[in-house]
Amino acid sequence: xxxxxxxxxNEMTFLFSSNSFSKRAKKNGLTKxxxxxxxxxxxxxxxxxxxxxxxxxxxxxxxVQENHLFQKIEDAIKLLKTHGYKIMKPINDWIEI
Numbered sequence: 001x002x003x004x005x006x007x008x009x010n011e012m013t014f015l016f017s018s019n020s021f022s023k024r025a026k027k028n029g030l031t032k033x034x035x036x037x038x039x040x041x042x043x044x045x046x047x048x049x050x051x052x053x054x055x056x057x058x059x060x061x062x063x064v065q066e067n068h069l070f071q072k073i074e075d076a077i078k079l080l081k082t083h084g085y086k087i088m089k090p091i092n093d094w095i096e097i
Contacts (some may be wrong), residue, residue, distance in 0.1 A: 004028045005043045009059065018044065018055045 008025045022040055026032075030039070048057040077087050 001034055004030050009047060015051060015058050
């Protein structure tokens with residue numbers, strides 16, 4: 001059940017309603033009895049932040065996910081460099097005319 005809820009959370013936009021979360025969770029395989037037992041409410045209170053009303057939520061861990069992605073990119077660059085590749089990035093400079 002928890003994997004379904006995390007998958008559903010990853011599919012949601014940064015701001016979302018509990019109704020849209022519930023509908024998506026049903027599509028992902030959560031049963032009606034699990035929803036009625038409060039699984040979604042409990043999960044959202046742990047992994048999201050209420051945004052202004054009882055039904056609106058925003059993701060809590062977007063910055064953590066971005067940092068994790070950045071770390072993966074850094075690891076990929078290090079791996080390529082150890083195998084002799086040169087990694088380059090564009091640099092724009094402002095010069096006085």
